[in-house]
Amino acid sequence: MRIWGKFFGGVIGFMFGRFFGALLGIWLGHLYDKRMAAAQGESAGSRQAEFFNTTFAVMGHIAKASGRVTENDIRMATSLMDMLRLSGAARKDAQQAFREGKEPDFELEASLRRFRRITFGRREVQQMFLEIQIQTALSDGELQDKEYAILQVIARELGFSSFQLDELLKRWQAEFRFQQAPGDHRPSVADAYEVLGLSESASDQDVKRAYRKLMNEHHPDKLVAKGLPEEMMELAKRKAQDIQAAYDRVKSSRGMR
Structure with missing residues (x-):
């Protein structure tokens, strides 16, 4: 069943017309879904659905890699669903994808090949997907061999x-570590350099160049333009904020302008 048109239509309608606007949006979205179902080939709607389904299915696969799904794994998936504001059918689809990823017969490589096909030429989107899976693997604070093997695949x-x-x-x-620094303590300079992918021996020019590169790769508007579902904008914004905070910490330590 296609629900993405109704989901996005309802959100847009609610923004502009509250309850009756949402009803109108859902109805228009329903018509959109019907057209999408009849259309041949891939479309923006199906790509978004594939993006969400693959994201949560692979998260489930990584969560199961250690032998059992922990509370941290479930919390990570739930937090992502909350951040994306998934509810109703969209949330059920995400939960079902997560469960399917835990199954022994889940075809990881086939799923990833489909994902790579729909995100072809969208390197930043693919990297964000990889980073989400990295966070899932590290949700309990450590990286196990089986989790690392899946990340390598x-x-x-x-x-x-x-x-x-x-x-x-x-x-x-x-x-x-940068995010977890206590409120009355500034994050360490060493961690700030790591966030930027640099060593403390880097020149000021290297610092500026790395900052510009990372911000260019993770700018929310650019990611959406390259195919990232708008519901994932919050993730991109948080990433950009961390990069900015790390850059400000390094600049302050160096006395850079």
Whole structure:
């Protein structure tokens, strides 16, 4: 059953017309879904559905890799659903995808190949997908061998090297520590450098160049333009905020303008 047209139509309608606007949006979305079902080939609606389904299915697969799904795994998936404001049928679809990913016969590589096809040429979107899976693997604070093996498969199928995966892992771990710094303590400069993917020996020009590159890769508007569902804008915004905070911390430590 196609629900994405009704979901997005309802949200848009509610924004502009509250209850009756939502009804109008859902009705228009229903007509859109019917057209989408009849249309041949891939479409924006089906790509968005595939994006969500693959995201949560692979999250479920990683969560099960350690032998059992932990409370942290469930909390991570639930938090992402909450952040994306998924409810009703959309949330049920995400939950079902998560359950399917936990099944022993889940075809990880086939799923990733379909995902790579629908996101072809959208490198930033593929990287965000990989980073979501990295966060799932590290949700309990440690990375197990089976989880790392799955991340390697994901990276390979999406065209990322082992080196790039390891760099993203280090960066995310530093970002987590950066975010968890107590309210009365500034995040460490060392973690700020890790978030930017730099060492403390980097020049001021290197710092500026790395900051511009990361902000360009993670700018919310650019990601949406490249195919990231708008519901994932909050993730992109948070990532951009972390990059900005790390850059400000490094600038302050160096006395840069």
